[in-house]
Amino acid sequence: MSEQKPKQNFYLNSFNELELARKSIIKFCRFYCNNDEEVDIIEMAIFEACHNAFRYGNKRKNKSLCELRLIYGNQSIKAIVINYGKEFEVKEKESFSIEQDFLQYRNGGLGIPLIKTLMDSVKYLRKSNNMNELIIEKKLTNK
Amino acid sequence: MRINESSKDGVVILTLSGKMMLDGKSASLHDYVKNLIKESKTKVVIDMGKITWFGSTGLGALLASYTSLKDNGGDLKVARATRKIQSVFMFTQIIKVLENYESVDEAIAAFK
Numbered sequence: 001m002s003e004q005k006p007k008q009n010f011y012l013n014s015f016n017e018l019e020l021a022r023k024s025i026i027k028f029c030r031f032y033c034n035n036d037e038e039v040d041i042i043e044m045a046i047f048e049a050c051h052n053a054f055r056y057g058n059k060r061k062n063k064s065l066c067e068l069r070l071i072y073g074n075q076s077i078k079a080i081v082i083n084y085g086k087e088f089e090v091k092e093k094e095s096f097s098i099e100q101d102f103l104q105y106r107n108g109g110l111g112i113p114l115i116k117t118l119m120d121s122v123k124y125l126r127k128s129n130n131m132n133e134l135i136i137e138k139k140l141t142n143k
Numbered sequence: 144m145r146i147n148e149s150s151k152d153g154v155v156i157l158t159l160s161g162k163m164m165l166d167g168k169s170a171s172l173h174d175y176v177k178n179l180i181k182e183s184k185t186k187v188v189i190d191m192g193k194i195t196w197f198g199s200t201g202l203g204a205l206l207a208s209y210t211s212l213k214d215n216g217g218d219l220k221v222a223r224a225t226r227k228i229q230s231v232f233m234f235t236q237i238i239k240v241l242e243n244y245e246s247v248d249e250a251i252a253a254f255k
Contacts, residue, residue: 040227041234048198110199117234 006031008071011064018050018066025070032072033140042077042138045118046070049081049134052111057083057132076120078137088112088132090124144194144201146175154186154251155179160193163201172201176208176219185217188250192223202231209241222250 006028010021025046029039046068053066067082090112116122121137144161157175176187189205191197209219224232224243232238244250 037226037230040230044198044227044231047196051198110203114199114202114231114235118231 008069010068010070012050012054012066012068013059013064015051015054018047018054021068022047025068028070028072029077032077035141038138038140041118042079045115045136045138046079046081048111048115048118049079049136052088053081053083053132053134056086056088058085058130060084076137076139078135081134081136083132084130085132086130087126088124088134090122144172146172148175150184151247152251152254154188154254155184156188156190156247156251158190158193160195162196163194163198163204172204173207173211176211180211180215180217185212185215186254187212187217188220188222188244188247190222190247191225191228194225194228197225197228197231202235202237205241206237218254220244220250220253222247 007024008028010024012018012021022043026039026043029042033039033042050066050068057065059065063084065083067080069080069082071078071080089109095116112122112124115134115136119136119138121135123135125133125135127133144159144163147158147160149156149158157172159172163172172189179185179187187208189208194201205219205221212219219241221232221241222244223246229238229243232241232243242253244253
């Protein structure tokens with residue numbers, strides 16, 4: 001791995017900025033993972049988490065609407081998504097089924113179940129100053 | 144997201160294009176399908192080949208459409224889902240109820 005380490009921290013204020021960051025996010029994932037499907041899954045989960053952050057977050061002075069930190073360690077890629085605003089509704093369930101969860105969908109609320117289904121670990125921390133921290137992690141099967 | 148409607152062999156084909164995610168428009172897919180049901184059009188193929196982004200909003204719209212059609216004696220089939228969308232179908236087990244076909248014609252043939 002002699003190539004330059006990819007960008008790890010992103011300060012995002014809009015969906016367009018997230019779109020512009022897509023290449024860098026994928027580059028980070030590909031730096032550690034050579035399985036295209038896993039990269040796809042991680043990318044989708046990160047985008048879902050960031051979209052949730054934009055959708056439910058509030059802009060704070062001197063803060064971006066969404067902060068994304070990417071970390072590699074212990075054969076895993078971890079993404080930390082931070083925003084400020086309304087508390088997320090995170091179901092305690094660790095796994096979701098097509099019959100009991102996804103087909104019961106009516107109006108919203110599929111974001112966290114989708115992320116939990118795609119990733120190996122999802123932790124949600126509600127912090128002071130209305131700060132939400134979503135930590136999502138996927139173990140890699142290669143390298 | 145845009146929805147373009149056509150039909151073949153008594154099956155409605157909805158060709159979706161653009162982003163199926165949190166733009167406030169993806170939910171319109173379910174409204175569109177509900178209107179088709181009112182017109183007694185309950186066999187629907189959704190062509191997803193031009194979808195550039197698919198997230199929980201798109202997933203919800205697709206599942207709500209599927210459930211509404213099933214509840215009214217119809218069915219929904221998906222054609223040309225991209226690799227990423229197919230991954231979501233697989234991880235969420237949606238593949239158990241929503242099979243993806245490589246072409247619109249194959250999806251239409253599956254109604255016969």
